[in-house]
Amino acid sequence: MRSLRALALAHRLGHALLEEGDRPVSLLERLCLHARTTARFAVCKGRAATSGRAGRVAHESLFNVVDGNYRCPGTQQGYSPFTTWTRGQAWVLLGFAEEIEFLETVADAELEPLGGRPRSRAP
Numbered sequence: 067m068r069s070l071r072a073l074a075l076a077h078r079l080g081h082a083l084l085e086e087g088d089r090p091v092s093l094l095e096r097l098c099l100h101a102r103t104t105a106r107f108a109v110c111k112g113r114a115a116t117s118g119r120a121g122r123v124a125h126e127s128l129f130n131v132v133d134g135n136y137r138c139p140g141t142q143q144g145y146s147p148f149t150t151w152t153r154g155q156a157w158v159l160l161g162f163a164e165e166i167e168f169l170e171t172v173a174d175a176e177l178e179p180l181g182g183r184p185r186s187r188a189p
């Protein structure tokens with residue numbers, strides 16, 4: 067999450083990522099996709115009473131390289147992919163705050179093709 071600020075700055079400066087065949091990739095889209103994927107797969111939002119893992123952040127998430135489906139949490143460091151990665155929790159908290167701050171400066175028209183500006187879920 068902390069590295070997404072590099073994508074934000076590169077987008078702001080007008081840089082481009084070129085994939086195979088020099089196909090341009092939107093850095094803003096890549097930033098948003100990574101943030102959504104992290105929120106969906108790496109941050110455990112289960113209830114502590116039922117899962118025992120509420121607030122846990124996986125060190126890494128493994129995906130099938132052929133079809134892109136999520137496989138499981140993993141770890142390159144630490145005891146187990148199912149233990150709490152405290153540094154990851156800190157990175158997620160700070161990283162999402164940085165990206166929210168950045169997205170507030172992005173025009174609605176730029177976010178529209180990516181699903182639009184996120185709306186508050188507050189009651």
